Amino acid sequence: MSDRPTTPDAPEIGGDLAAARPPLGPLFWISVGWLGLNVLGAVLANVLPLVNPLAQDYNFINAGPSLHHWLGTDDLGRDILSRIVFGSRVSLLVGSGSMVIGFGVGMPLGMLAAYRRGRFDAVVTAVMYVLLAFPAIIAVIAVLSFWTPRTLLKIIIVIGAASIPLVYRVIRSATLSIATREFVTVAQVQGARDGRIIWRELLPNVAPIAVSFLLVGVATVVTLEGALAFLGLSVNPPTPSWGNMINESRTILSQNPWLAIFPSIALGLFLLSLNYIGDRLRAHFDVTEVKL
Amino acid sequence: MTETTSPLLRVRDLSVTFPHHGHTLTAVDGVSFEVSRGETLGVVGESGCGKSTMGRALMRIVEARTGSVELAGVDLTTLRGRALRETRRRMQMIFQDPISSLNPRRRIADIVAEPLDAWKSAAGAEREATVERLLREVGIDPALHGRRYPRQFSGGQCQRISIARALAMRPELLICDEVVSALDVSVQAQILNLLEDLKAEYGLTLIFIAHDLAVVKNISDRIAVMYLGQIVELAPAQVLYDAPAHPYTALLLGSALEADPDQPRERTVLQGEPPSPLDPPSGCRFRTRCPDATDLCAREAPMPRDVAPGHRVACHFPRRRAD
Amino acid sequence: MSDQPLLSVRHLSTTFATPAGPLRAVDDVSFDLDAHETLGIVGESGSGKTVLARTLMGLQPRLNVEVTGSVQLAGHEVVGASTARLRELWSSEVAMVFQDPMTSLNPVMRVGRQIDEVLRVRHGMDRAAARARAIELLDLVGIPSAAQRYRAYPFELSGGMRQRVVIAIALAGQPRLLIADEPTTGLDVTIQAQILDLLDTLRAQLGMSVVMITHDLGVVATRTSRLLVMYAGRVAETGPTGDVFRHHRMPYTRALLESSPKLSNAPHTRLAAIPGQPPNLARVGPGCHFAPRCDLASDRCREVAPALEPTERPDHLFACWHPLRTPSETPGASS
Numbered sequence: 001m002s003d004r005p006t007t008p009d010a011p012e013i014g015g016d017l018a019a020a021r022p023p024l025g026p027l028f029w030i031s032v033g034w035l036g037l038n039v040l041g042a043v044l045a046n047v048l049p050l051v052n053p054l055a056q057d058y059n060f061i062n063a064g065p066s067l068h069h070w071l072g073t074d075d076l077g078r079d080i081l082s083r084i085v086f087g088s089r090v091s092l093l094v095g096s097g098s099m100v101i102g103f104g105v106g107m108p109l110g111m112l113a114a115y116r117r118g119r120f121d122a123v124v125t126a127v128m129y130v131l132l133a134f135p136a137i138i139a140v141i142a143v144l145s146f147w148t149p150r151t152l153l154k155i156i157i158v159i160g161a162a163s164i165p166l167v168y169r170v171i172r173s174a175t176l177s178i179a180t181r182e183f184v185t186v187a188q189v190q191g192a193r194d195g196r197i198i199w200r201e202l203l204p205n206v207a208p209i210a211v212s213f214l215l216v217g218v219a220t221v222v223t224l225e226g227a228l229a230f231l232g233l234s235v236n237p238p239t240p241s242w243g244n245m246i247n248e249s250r251t252i253l254s255q256n257p258w259l260a261i262f263p264s265i266a267l268g269l270f271l272l273s274l275n276y277i278g279d280r281l282r283a284h285f286d287v288t289e290v291k292l
Numbered sequence: 293m294t295e296t297t298s299p300l301l302r303v304r305d306l307s308v309t310f311p312h313h314g315h316t317l318t319a320v321d322g323v324s325f326e327v328s329r330g331e332t333l334g335v336v337g338e339s340g341c342g343k344s345t346m347g348r349a350l351m352r353i354v355e356a357r358t359g360s361v362e363l364a365g366v367d368l369t370t371l372r373g374r375a376l377r378e379t380r381r382r383m384q385m386i387f388q389d390p391i392s393s394l395n396p397r398r399r400i401a402d403i404v405a406e407p408l409d410a411w412k413s414a415a416g417a418e419r420e421a422t423v424e425r426l427l428r429e430v431g432i433d434p435a436l437h438g439r440r441y442p443r444q445f446s447g448g449q450c451q452r453i454s455i456a457r458a459l460a461m462r463p464e465l466l467i468c469d470e471v472v473s474a475l476d477v478s479v480q481a482q483i484l485n486l487l488e489d490l491k492a493e494y495g496l497t498l499i500f501i502a503h504d505l506a507v508v509k510n511i512s513d514r515i516a517v518m519y520l521g522q523i524v525e526l527a528p529a530q531v532l533y534d535a536p537a538h539p540y541t542a543l544l545l546g547s548a549l550e551a552d553p554d555q556p557r558e559r560t561v562l563q564g565e566p567p568s569p570l571d572p573p574s575g576c577r578f579r580t581r582c583p584d585a586t587d588l589c590a591r592e593a594p595m596p597r598d599v600a601p602g603h604r605v606a607c608h609f610p611r612r613r614a615d
Numbered sequence: 616m617s618d619q620p621l622l623s624v625r626h627l628s629t630t631f632a633t634p635a636g637p638l639r640a641v642d643d644v645s646f647d648l649d650a651h652e653t654l655g656i657v658g659e660s661g662s663g664k665t666v667l668a669r670t671l672m673g674l675q676p677r678l679n680v681e682v683t684g685s686v687q688l689a690g691h692e693v694v695g696a697s698t699a700r701l702r703e704l705w706s707s708e709v710a711m712v713f714q715d716p717m718t719s720l721n722p723v724m725r726v727g728r729q730i731d732e733v734l735r736v737r738h739g740m741d742r743a744a745a746r747a748r749a750i751e752l753l754d755l756v757g758i759p760s761a762a763q764r765y766r767a768y769p770f771e772l773s774g775g776m777r778q779r780v781v782i783a784i785a786l787a788g789q790p791r792l793l794i795a796d797e798p799t800t801g802l803d804v805t806i807q808a809q810i811l812d813l814l815d816t817l818r819a820q821l822g823m824s825v826v827m828i829t830h831d832l833g834v835v836a837t838r839t840s841r842l843l844v845m846y847a848g849r850v851a852e853t854g855p856t857g858d859v860f861r862h863h864r865m866p867y868t869r870a871l872l873e874s875s876p877k878l879s880n881a882p883h884t885r886l887a888a889i890p891g892q893p894p895n896l897a898r899v900g901p902g903c904h905f906a907p908r909c910d911l912a913s914d915r916c917r918e919v920a921p922a923l924e925p926t927e928r929p930d931h932l933f934a935c936w937h938p939l940r941t942p943s944e945t946p947g948a949s950s
Contacts, residue, residue, distance in 0.1 A: 563809070
């Protein structure tokens with residue numbers, strides 16, 4: 001084997017291409033930090049030095065930001081900062097919980113259908129497309145209107161179920177583009193079992209797409225919760241959520257604009273950072289985008 | 293050693309069909325041949341002649357409609373489940389696209405070790421050592437490059453890695469499907485030489501599928517020429533080149549572009565294009581482009597027959613050696 | 616010899632700004648092409664041959680690309696010309712045929728219309744005249760029953776037929792120079808031979824010059840009058856095709872020839888492979904780019920790039936510090 005030429009100039013190409021991979025950038029880490037702060041606030045809301053979000057302070061009704069109430073109070077004298085932090089619990093729970101359901105069901109189905117193709121794919125895809133044809137928002141509104149009393153769990157289940165066909169479609173097409181590549185065929189003929197191929201060959205390639213879609217999905221659901229709150233179909237007051245805080249502010253917008261502005265900023269920044277993180281991650285991990 | 297005399301691979305009447313918008317497309321049409329142990333069989337033909345599909349049918353990547361594929365006496369076409377996986381690991385296949393053949397998100401060392409992991413045939417230090425040896429044998433430095441990802445390698449190097457992975461199972465038969473056609477000439481020569489070396493070292497039997505006649509001639513002991521799903525001629529490489537019996541083979545040789553300015557320009561170039569495999573001509577498939585075709589060719593499909601020992605041709609009017 | 620060559624390229628360089636630093640894809644290339652001549656430009660991937668072709672056409676994007684030197688096409692300067700000026704040249708002086716006919720044709724437009732379009736927009740023909748001329752062109756490039764194929768969509772045609780359509784479009788403006796970039800790569804051997812024969816026939820018939828860019832020495836061996844062998848952006852050797860094949864002086868040219876498999880080789884002929892692979896142009900040293908793969912390379916090769924030097928044959932130039940002896944100089948010395 002000594003006469004067989006090794007290839008000393010190999011790393012050159014790699015070095016350059018690795019350098020050309022788009023960096024995540026400081027804004028990405030700021031977004032991650034903000035998101036972390038949101039999650040931390042939601043988890044630790046009870047132990048944080050916040051006033052009770054339901055407690056009414058009759059000295060401050062519809063007050064603007066002050067030292068007592070940093071972000072002011074609402075028409076019942078409740079602290080807005082406290083309500084935003086406690087409200088993030090609902091938003092985050094609905095967002096992440098429904099995506100757990102959506103991805104938990106949609107992702108395995110989508111990957112399996114794209115890998116197996118054939119009859120399994122045909123049947124599942126047909127069912128999913130029928131579900132997709134029905135506007136998800138109408139379905140969610142219809143179910144939540146009748147399925148009373150509305151609890152957080154029910155909202156999560158309904159939104160989660162409605163997201164399954166969407167997740168399925170994205171994951172299936174992402175997997176399909178990978179499953180037709182030859183390295184999958186090679187793994188098959190070398191005797192790898194289906195489970196191993198899905199786990200070792202397909203998942204690492206589908207995961208980056210799934211993660212960025214998941215983040216966008218959470219953002220969408222948080223917005224959806226806001227929309228449902230607008231229609232009075234989210235958690236019942238007085239439990240705060242970003243959505244129903246904005247909703248409640250509607251009637252007294254002229255007297256106390258802060259009531260609308262602060263939850264909107266909280267929601268907006270949350271969505272912005274989620275979408276930005278998702279987008280950067282996709283660009284960063286997309287191998288096919290790494291070209292000169 | 294009785295096996296050395298019997299062929300390693302025996303293919304009988306292999307056909308592959310695909311449904312195509314309500315029609316049936318016959319990609320491979322009743323192909324029969326044998327490959328002896330240690331031999332290299334070249335398969336040439338134009339695109340759409342079914343050579344790649346045939347290779348995939350041998351591996352059961354696509355299912356055959358009829359026929360049998362026997363590897364050392366075991367018929368692959370009837371096997372299922374574990375028995376199929378066991379037998380199939382004795383043959384391996386390498387594909388044309390070196391980039392698509394490697395998982396972009398796995399390290400080179402893990403890609404080569406995958407068959408070992410899948411079969412749990414080696415672990416720990418033994419696994420490491422095997423991977424190192426395989427990479428070294430294909431000319432990739434394991435210490436320097438083992439932890440890199442496929443995108444950091446050129447096409448030729450990716451093809452080397454594919455070869456290392458195929459060899460991990462110590463296969464007896466290696467099917468190479470256009471493995472050098474995406475590579476530069478200088479790199480192509482490296483890979484061809486590497487395959488010859490490894491063939492000797494591992495005692496491999498090769499089926500080398502390619503569209504490039506010169507490449508196939510350089511590596512093969514015998515060559516099968518395919519046209520519209522059928523083998524029209526099968527002969528030792530040198531015989532095929534010196535005395536092609538089938539008009540198609542002769543015209544294919546005439547169309548080949550040689551890197552030689554002294555090559556005569558006055559050649560008969562094959563005119564027209566292959567007909568659609570959805571609607572093949574009656575009788576002999578080649579008759580629509582054949583200069584020698586007669587009424588007989590339109591009526592009756594020629595049966596393969598031997599014009600010399602080991603020289604089989606499917607033609608009513610085979611050309612004879614110009615003595 | 617005519618007084619002025621149709622195409623005159625002088626010290627042409629094309630440099631890309633990349634994240635990894637400047638990348639000189641074409642490095643100081645000079646050559647002339649006379650009318651009715653066919654020049655073959657041969658090189659492996661990364662040799663800069665395709666970038667050279669696009670630079671000759673003025674097709675480089677303006678962003679992150681620097682083109683220096685001069686390209687005189689029938690007396691017009693291409694380097695630095697305005698888009699409007701280039702458009703005039705493209706319609707009448709030069710046309711290009713790309714490798715992949717599927718991507719150079721509009722998939723949702725009938726092929727006849729695609730030829731019509733060129734004739735009507737660039738040459739102001741009316742609908743009927745354009746149609747008649749389009750059918751004439753389809754006929755010229757050997758498409759059977761041209762009047763019917765006029766109404767075909769690209770996907771209804773085979774690869775060879777599509778490439779013929781692309782050639783017909785290129786010919787619509789009656790260019791004096793046709794640049795063909797890998798025109799037959801990806802086509803079957805039999806179709807390849809047909810297309811190359813067609814190009815040669817058209818060249819003679821229409822009095823064009825052709826620049827044929829390819830990685831395949833077989834394509835240029837019998838169909839070009841002169842050759843330009845490129846390696847890593849530079850001209851390694853150039854001269855009359857026969858001389859370059861038979862009396863090459865640059866080791867790369869020899870390596871390229873010897874590593875191509877030949878039909879006349881006996882089975883299991885060991886090919887003289889070149890070790891390693893073409894270099895990354897963003898990271899090349901100051902010397903000869905082929906030095907890392909060359910068995911004759913010395914320290915001088917690694918430090919100083921050789922310039923093109925003439926041989927005793929007219930028009931035959933090579934760039935090497937350790938040129939090979941040719942059989943004519945020292946009979947029997949070649950290996």
